[in-house]
């Protein structure tokens with residue numbers, strides 16, 4: 001079957017991927033700008049284009065609670081959220097990872113209150129960096145569509161939950177021509193979910209009971225090992241999907257980094273803008289490249305070291321803000337490079353926090369600024 | 384009392400409850416009545432301690448220990464996954480304390496009831512947060528001492544039975560361990576009914592939290608019914624009320640006097656509580672009269 005091409009928003013690109021992945025339980029709770037993902041899914045169900053138990057929960061906390069047990073009972077589970085909803089889930093996000101429930105969830109990055117806002121900002125999901133979920137940041141609707149499928153494949157192999165993340169409006173509501181993976185390809189790519197342990201009266205096993213210190217530590221080490229394995233499994237899942245569709249992303253992407261003496265590092269939709277800035281700068285004769293971090297958890301330390309060792313200057317653009325430490329990618333990237341041979345100077349700029357629009361011209365101005373300045377230890381506000 | 388239960392050994396001895404604990408007793412009646420084709424969800428509570436630490440379990444069925452506020456959502460998730468896989472027979476039961484039901488878990492429970500999820504929810508009500516050392520919950524009755532209400536609780540017990548009945552769920556029942564036949568019958572009824580949310584709130588005396596002797600649970604439980612502070616009844620579909628065991632004229636003072644949590648009460652307090660019980664009973668009694676179905680004294 002040939003690949004179908006449709007004009008879709010980033011959110012609906014996710015919904016189509018979910019339909020193709022055939023989850024059997026989907027707890028839902030609305031929040032802007034995620035709502036269209038779940039609305040489109042319930043429409044597929046109403047039209048008989050997919051079959052699943054939909055649970056119309058009273059909160060995201062309960063949506064995640066139900067997602068976890070459905071997954072532990074052996075169902076493939078999907079849900080989606082954003083912002084306040086993701087934060088309300090926080091306790092259950094840890095729980096899902098600890099219970100080793102390979103749920104896939106889309107999160108649409110939106111500012112976190114107070115005050116209220118509806119704008120693209122990655123602070124909501126970056127604040128969940130320590131909960132034990134795999135995190136993928138997507139640049140556009142096509143990438144989100146493909147990544148949902150990768151996420152199911154990876155999560156179910158390592159038994160850890162995975163979040164597929166794109167930003168409010170810039171990606172969630174922007175219309176693009178999306179190439180859908182065909183059902184036939186997806187069925188080959190995603191075997192039915194068949195976990196080794198599950199809640200089943202035929203094989204009584206308890207999950208979640210109190211444990212002693214040593215058992216708790218072993219449990220955490222097991223989770224760590226599973227998470228460490230994700231780097232390779234995610235890279236393979238990306239290659240395998242690329243073999244079917246011709247589209248691959250890598251866990252990190254190096255764009256025009258050959259011989260670069262300056263690299264811009266960022267995540268999500270900002271990578272698209274930075275790509276244009278890089279093209280212009282290259283046209284103007286500057287040797288500037290882009291490093292896009294797609295997989296943020298586990299953090300691809302080696303991939304980042306390989307990409308940036310020997311580059312004189314790196315500029316990190318963070319569309320997120322952690323008061324007291326600044327940009328999250330800036331911190332993580334510096335930590336990854338610390339002790340690496342020929343580590344670059346790293347400039348950290350807060351750009352687009354709160355959803356302000358950052359143009360390619362603005363990024364070029366930041367590059368000029370970074371070239372002229374000594375790097376600061378702290379993130380610097382740029383707009 | 385000559386109670387006979389078919390011991391299916393779903394619930395087993397050797398657990399860590401205080402000797403004489405009525406939460407453990409209720410678990411025995413509930414689980415052995417539900418039988419082995421059951422998955423249980425348990426939030427933090429004395430129930431979780433009694434269920435056992437990993438790798439031990441007092442329950443020979445799959446047990447999922449969840450977070451304090453999520454029991455109903457967790458149970459519903461299991462049931463929906465079973466249905467998605469074509470299993471329509473396995474019982475899914477949440478067994479939660481009063482704190483996990485009346486307070487922090489109420490939002491999830493109310494929603495599961497509104498969605499009429501096909502689960503059984505049993506609240507083992509010992510009228511306080513006992514696992515954390517006997518603090519007040521909204522199930523704690525007026526004037527009772529807890530460590531967070533040292534001069535007695537100023538407000539009355541939340542009426543969870545009526546609130547749940549008002550969700551128009553297929554089955555709501557009150558029960559207590561001093562009436563094991565009645566409790567087991569209600570659990571069996573909930574089990575056999577299938578379809579929709581079935582809720583049973585079981586008054587379970589806590590020796591430590593209530594300040595009663597190890598062997599005084601059964602008598603205390605029976606006096607709760609005979610004095611009218613905890614009448615035993617059932618409600619089907621929110622409107623068909625059946626009284627099983629109502630007050631039998633036992634003065635409330637006798638019930639209060641055996642419990643140290645009421646040791647500080649003045650005669651005026653006792654009178655105040657008796658008036659509250661009388662008022663509540665009067666209000667409830669009217670429902671048996673005006674219900675759509677006949678008010679039968681079921682066995």
Ligand SMILES: Cc1ncc(C[n+]2csc(CCOP(=O)(O)OP(=O)(O)O)c2C)c(N)n1
Nearest residue numbers: 427428429451480481482483511512513514
């Ligand atoms: C979110 C959260 N807050 C607080 C606690 C601490 N906690 C554990 S058990 C418990 C009391 C539960 O009381 P109840 O449901 O009545 O059960 P009981 O211990 O009386 O059997 C509390 C507050 C917790 N586990 N989770």
Ligand code: SF4
Nearest residue numbers: 400401404429589590
């Ligand atoms: S504290 Fe009370 S409810 Fe908990 S085990 Fe002891 S007697 Fe039972």
Ligand SMILES: [Mg+2]
Nearest residue numbers: 480481509511
């Ligand atoms: Mg309690």
